[in-house]
Amino acid sequence: MSQRLVYFNGNFVPESEARVSIFDSALMYGDMAFEMTRTYNHRPHRLRFHLERLYGALRLLEIDCGLTIDEMEQATLQTLEKNIPTESDGMDWQIMHDVSRGPLGLYETVFPEGVQPTVSINCWPLITHMGTFAPKYDSGVELMIPAQQTIPAHLLDLKAKTRSRMHYRMAELQAARSGGKWPVMLDPDGFLSEGPGWNVFLIKDGVVSTPEARNILKGVSRGTVLDLCKDLGIELREANLGRYEALMADEIFCTSTSYGLVHAVTFEGQQVGDGKPGPVFQRLTSAWKEHVGLDFVAQAHDYALRLPDWLASQKA
Ligand SMILES: Cc1ncc(COP(=O)(O)O)c(C=O)c1O
Structure with a gap:
């Protein structure tokens, strides 16, 4: 049985007791901003970047969650602190923020305590x-x-990370039918945008390119790559990139908070480079490990070995 605690509207409650109402605007409209941060050695990576993106999304959605960003940061660190002792030392964490407008006013009679935004923070090993x-x-x-394209910013700005994600889901379903490949959506102008949970990078002649921040979510990990390129003196371009540029790339890789970065071996059925992690990708991976003070690849392999026992222990 899980010992984990969730921050829920100002209180800490057992994970299994944290409940969102069926009348919540999140369920009705996908009207919810969220964030996913990870820890490296128990330290949240770029938490402030994630929270700034969260508060940007809340501003766009016109939700006042009732906490300042500093208070949200404190609540996050407290939630993490309460959950770390529930696992062995080597366990790092996903920290998830979910903030919705709360139950729709139409149903206010169901909530005698009043209708308020739903704010939750949970930690998951x-x-x-x-x-x-x-x-x-x-x-x-x-x-x-x-086939699924991304939604252009003039229709709905994807820089706000929200739970309105059906187009990402459709892209995943279509990719699943193609044997577990990962989908990179095009925008309506035919340029590469992003995957349903990650950003994409191409490398040609030692220069790293990534879709400009127009019709994409500006990943915090994308920002980490930009910073690492600067530190390493690697040329970086934010540009309009198409299928052609991807097919001509020497290396391609994807970034996301949980795994950091991973290389692509094929694009549209054609091998990328020699089908192995390329030199620039390897340099960036090493720099990333140094930046976070952890060999997160070795950690993931260790987790893979421990996962069956861990799952069994959760059922006990
Ligand atoms: C659509 C989309 N693009 C990109 C990303 C990568 O963002 P980050 O690096 O902040 O995890 C995510 C993360 O969930 C995402 O949902």
């Missing part, structure tokens, strides 16, 4: 995500372009 992901650090991933 990364062993499930990373233990399952670990083989991909070796095999790489295969990319394809799904």
